[in-house]
Amino acid sequence: MNTNTQVKLAKRPVGLPDDACWSIEKNPIDMLQEGEVLVQTQFISLDPAMRGWMNEGKSYIRPVQIGEVMRAGTAGVVVESKNTHFKPGDPVVGSWGVQSYAVVDGSVMRPVQKVDISFTGLPTYLGTLGIAGLTGYFAFLDVGKPNAGETVLISGAAGAVGMVVGQIAKIKGCKAIGIAGSDDKCQYVVQELGFDACINYKTQDIRKSLKELCPEGIDIYFDNVGGDILDIALTQIRKKARIVICGAISQYNATTAVKGPANYLSLLVNRARMEGMVVFDYQDQYPQGIAEMSKWMKEGKLKTKEYIVEGGIESFPATLLKLFTGENTGKLVLQVNP
Ligand SMILES: NC(=O)c1ccc[n+]([C@@H]2O[C@H](COP(=O)([O-])OP(=O)(O)OC[C@H]3O[C@@H](n4cnc5c(N)ncnc54)[C@H](OP(=O)(O)O)[C@@H]3O)[C@@H](O)[C@H]2O)c1
Structure with missing residues (x-):
């Protein structure tokens, strides 16, 4: 044996x-x-x-x-x-x-x-049909509560969770803007996954790019990374925006205090909401999430x-x-x- x-x-x-x-x-x-x-x-x-x-x-x-x-x-x-x-x-x-x-x-x-x-x-x-995809599915739909026509910003866009969120945003009739760490990743989410745009946070000015890509502001920010990117996103939200705190990978290996958002008063000004989610709370609904995402995959809507x-x-x-x-x-x- x-x-x-x-x-x-x-x-x-x-x-x-x-x-x-x-x-x-x-x-x-x-x-x-x-x-x-x-x-x-x-x-x-x-x-x-x-x-x-x-x-x-x-x-x-x-x-x-x-x-x-x-x-x-x-x-x-x-x-x-x-x-x-x-x-x-x-x-x-x-x-x-x-x-x-x-x-x-x-x-x-x-x-x-x-x-x-x-x-x-x-x-x-x-x-996509495991914990990462289910996280994207429930966090975006249940916490983000998207409406057709809204603008969604997703960090970690080319990762396991982010790629699912951007595609569901498109399925729900939203504009999806990604943030990722290389030109290849940005190209992938736009050309292969159908995102409307993607910002390379290592080479581009995120604030300036957002002003150009969504001058009206962001309705949903789906945060996978925390840190500076969350802080910049806060400056670009619209009234009644939803910020989904899914993760903060930029902070996980920090040896000093976690960097929190300095621009949180933007939540007050914009009557906005920032909410964390843990996928395990949706355990009873996993079969429903897997069934719907499998259907989208079979229909060619979710890669x-x-x-x-x-x-x-x-x-x-x-x-x-x-x-x-x-x-x-x-x-x-x-x-x-x-
Ligand atoms: N709340 C929940 O229940 C739940 C469940 C699952 C996952 N999550 C969270 O969701 C997030 C994404 O998870 P995943 O499994 O989809 O991982 P992933 O995005 O597939 O992989 C991690 C990616 O994070 C990016 N990254 C690494 N260091 C970074 C930094 N300092 N600043 C900005 N980006 C950085 C890298 O992409 P770039 O090249 O773009 O930098 C890397 O490829 C994580 O924060 C994770 O903890 C939460």
């Missing part, structure tokens, strides 16, 4: 997580009990949120403990089953963490789900893209860092070599 390679949290990081934060172990695979299934990992989701889960302290989810297998969204295949709902060969998704195999309970809460791969690949269930890095489980620490250097266009996924 194969052994299970596991990546465990060894130390809490200060700034970017370095190699000392991880221990890589090889352990035997547990025996299956009645109701359980053995899954083999094929794809691991890399998420900016992982950086937060490595920190001590109160958050929306329990921190990963030192010595624990790192939490991660995962996709793979059933290799053995003692559960009537699953058979060897079934494609499944779950969150069994950064390890090559896992024994999961298939009977109670269903921590593994079978998925339909007849119209899209398995990694899509870690991106998906995964940025797949190949390597062993051991490549996880280095792959995670790619999120913070902006290497990925679309959803960053580690494809695990057998």
Whole structure:
């Protein structure tokens, strides 16, 4: 029998997580009990949120403990089953963490789900039809509350969440303006995904570009990055604007105090609303979100893209860092070599 390679949290990081934060172990695979299934990992989701889960302290989810297998969204295949709902060969998704195999309970809460791969690949269930896409879907529709004709600004536009938000904005009849970190990413979201425009925040003056692209101002700012970009967006909002605080990747590795928005009084002047969201609050509605996004995908209205890095489980620490250097266009996924 194969052994299970596991990546465990060894130390809490200060700034970017370095190699000392991880221990890589090889352990035997547990025996299956009645109701359980053995899954083999094929794809691991890399998420900016992982950086937060490595920190001590109160958050929306329990921190990963030192010595624990790192939490991660995962996709793979059933290799053995003692559960009537699953058979060897079934494609499944779950969150069994950064390890090559896992024994999961298939009977109670269903921590593994079978998925339909007849119209899209398995990694899509870690991106557009996974937590990232569901975040974009519920945060934009339920918190952003778009109306046709409104102008939507999306930071992190070429990433897993941002690319979904911009496309849903177009489906809902809005004008979608992206912000991303390279000309290639900007070109991708405009030419491939149908955004109306995109600003390269590394080379362009965001404030000036926004004045040109949307002189009437922004109705919805979908924030994935926080920091300076949030502050500039605040200066360009319209009356009754909605600012969706989805994430703040520019601040996740900060070793000094998080940079908050200095321009928050714009909320007062514009009678605007800024609201945070956590996707887990929508868990009961995931099937509805997946069904609607699958329908849009089949109709050709919603495109998906995964940025797949190949390597062993051991490549996880280095792959995670790619999120913070902006290497990925679309959803960053580690494809695990057998
Ligand atoms: N609230 C929730 O429930 C929830 C759930 C899932 C994700 N999120 C949040 O949603 C956001 C996007 O997540 P994702 O999975 O879609 O990641 P992603 O956008 O696919 O990947 C991260 C991207 O962030 C950009 N970035 C990195 N450092 C940056 C910086 N200092 N300033 C500006 N941009 C930077 C990079 O693109 P560039 O090349 O464009 O810089 C990078 O490619 C994250 O903040 C994440 O925490 C929230």
